[in-house]
Amino acid sequence: GLGLTFKKEENFGEWYSEVVVNGEMIEYYDISGCYILRPWSMSIWETMQAFFDVEIKKIKIKNCYFPLFVSSSVLEKEKDHIEGFAPEVAWVTKSGKSDLEVPIAIRPTSETVMYPYFSKWIRGHRDLPLKLNQWCNVVRWEFSNPTPFIRSREFLWQEGHTAFATKQEADEEVLQILELYRRIYEEFLAIPVIKGKKSEMEKFAGGLYTTSVEAFIPNTGRGIQGATSHCLGQNFAKMFEINFENEKGEKGMAWQNSWAYSTRTIGVMVMVHGDDKGLVLPPKVASVQVIVVPVPYKDADTQGIFDACAATVDTLCEAGIRAEADFRENYSPGWKYSHWEMKGVPLRIEIGPKDLANNQVRAVRRDNAAKVDISRDSLMEKVKDMLDGIQRRLFDAAKQKRDACIKVVKTWDEFKEALSQRKMILAPWCDEEEVERDVKERTRGEMGAAKSLCSPFDQPELPEGTACFASGKPAKKWTYWGRSY
Numbered sequence: 001g002l003g004l005t006f007k008k009e010e011n012f013g014e015w016y017s018e019v020v021v022n023g024e025m026i027e028y029y030d031i032s033g034c035y036i037l038r039p040w041s042m043s044i045w046e047t048m049q050a051f052f053d054v055e056i057k058k059i060k061i062k063n064c065y066f067p068l069f070v071s072s073s074v075l076e077k078e079k080d081h082i083e084g085f086a087p088e089v090a091w092v093t094k095s096g097k098s099d100l101e102v103p104i105a106i107r108p109t110s111e112t113v114m115y116p117y118f119s120k121w122i123r124g125h126r127d128l129p130l131k132l133n134q135w136c137n138v139v140r141w142e143f144s145n146p147t148p149f150i151r152s153r154e155f156l157w158q159e160g161h162t163a164f165a166t167k168q169e170a171d172e173e174v175l176q177i178l179e180l181y182r183r184i185y186e187e188f189l190a191i192p193v194i195k196g197k198k199s200e201m202e203k204f205a206g207g208l209y210t211t212s213v214e215a216f217i218p219n220t221g222r223g224i225q226g227a228t229s230h231c232l233g234q235n236f237a238k239m240f241e242i243n244f245e246n247e248k249g250e251k252g253m254a255w256q257n258s259w260a261y262s263t264r265t266i267g268v269m270v271m272v273h274g275d276d277k278g279l280v281l282p283p284k285v286a287s288v289q290v291i292v293v294p295v296p297y298k299d300a301d302t303q304g305i306f307d308a309c310a311a312t313v314d315t316l317c318e319a320g321i322r323a324e325a326d327f328r329e330n331y332s333p334g335w336k337y338s339h340w341e342m343k344g345v346p347l348r349i350e351i352g353p354k355d356l357a358n359n360q361v362r363a364v365r366r367d368n369a370a371k372v373d374i375s376r377d378s379l380m381e382k383v384k385d386m387l388d389g390i391q392r393r394l395f396d397a398a399k400q401k402r403d404a405c406i407k408v409v410k411t412w413d414e415f416k417e418a419l420s421q422r423k424m425i426l427a428p429w430c431d432e433e434e435v436e437r438d439v440k441e442r443t444r445g446e447m448g449a450a451k452s453l454c455s456p457f458d459q460p461e462l463p464e465g466t467a468c469f470a471s472g473k474p475a476k477k478w479t480y481w482g483r484s485y
């Protein structure tokens with residue numbers, strides 16, 4: 001039948017796999033960890049891309065494209081960058097029947113692809129700042145449970161790579177980009193995120209510090225890194241000799257950032273907003289915001305109903321609303337209702353003989369199933385208002401649900417209790433890496449260990465003498481902890 005066989009509250013993993021397929025976002029592919037992005041999800045990626053691309057161009061970042069292939073010598077250049085990740089790197093070793101002289105890696109990220117050329121192009125301070133971005137795919141041969149959008153062996157992302165003469169410029173840009181990532185989640189995907197700094201253990205090993213926007217999946221009680229913006233310091237500049245002569249003719253090393261968000265964003269949106277009828281798309285990213293369904297009754301003025309549907313689509317499209325009608329003859333209205341609910345279209349408009357007679361339409365919201373009769377005279381503004389209302393309500397509902405999953409703790413026992421309740425935990429921490437390692441060790445189990453998610457920029461009051469929840473040492477900062485993806 002049309003409905004889902006798994007329930008979100010009962011079999012989350014199976015529900016998720018089914019809903020991304022039945023919603024026509026994904027088709028499973030015959031290579032494990034690889035998925036087909038169908039138009040229904042590709043259009044969401046394109047909508048976010050359109051926003052982000054315009055915004056980065058406002059701050060003078062230029063798009064480029066570097067090769068997919070990385071030579072092994074260059075990939076292994078930044079030692080502590082690569083050591084932890086080596087197993088994930090995919091290699092080309094043959095062409096046709098013959099082996100390649102030297103294996104060639106497929107980019108898992110492009111620092112080592114780009115930075116030899118940054119070194120070549122950056123000579124004097126006038127060559128700075130150099131600010132590049134590329135929209136591309138990357139390959140990471142992950143082994144842990146592959147999940148569409150969330151963890152796949154190939155994914156789409158943007159990766160920004162910038163170089164500055166001063167640390168201050170780099171620091172400023174890290175936060176500018178992080179704010180764009182917050183807007184992607186909160187303004188487009190209607191998902192609340194927390195901005196913060198990663199711990200020394202969780203940061204990007206090759207960098208100086210990592211900032212991130214952290215989301216949370218209430219159904220699994222796991223945090224998920226939504227996007228990252230790193231300051232690389234001068235580590236890569238030292239390794240790749242990215243030097244420049246400043247105004248006084250002195251030699252300086254560039255300060256660099258790198259930042260990314262990926263198609264993982266779409267998976268988070270499905271997990272947060274989806275329900276047992278299928279996908280629920282925030283209007284801002286829905287490729288079809290309104291679906292108009294004719295509801296003919298026997299032979300009562302069927303042509304009039306069809307004409308009214310077509311006219312309704314025209315009126316809404318003229319107002320910039322992404323509206324379509326489903327005129328397929330071989331499906332019943334009821335079948336169409338379920339179909340478009342499964343695909344998560346935010347608003348359905350039904351037009352039957354009664355609606356026609358009263359010069360009105362029946363609007364049905366996907367998020368809360370509310371039904372409203374709208375006069376065709378005020379159709380445009382009423383539909384606009386409803387779509388804005390749906391966007392806002394999805395965010396508010398997700399924020400309320402996420403906030404209910406946050407627990408503030410001060411002691412180890414409270415921490416363990418909150419973890420068993422699948423919470424996202426805010427605790428005072430001494431900021432010592434050994435203690436973080438200890439927390440991971442002490443919370444290992446079949447559900448996975450707890451790790452630090454981020455230290456929020458928005459720090460609550462930390463009274464003098466507050467003890468670290470895990471070590472009892474003087475706490476230095478409030479930090480979010482939890483199981484994560």
Ligand SMILES: O=C(C[C@H]1NCCC[C@H]1O)Cn1cnc2c(c1=O)CCCC2
Pocket residue numbers: 081082085086088089108109110111140158159160204228230258259260
């Ligand atoms: O990719 C990054 C850092 C950085 N890369 C560019 C965009 C921003 C940010 O993601 C971290 N990272 C993650 N995963 C891997 C690597 C890696 O460097 C290198 C090799 C294999 C897997």
Ligand SMILES: [Mg+2]
Pocket residue numbers: 140
């Ligand atoms: Mg990884």
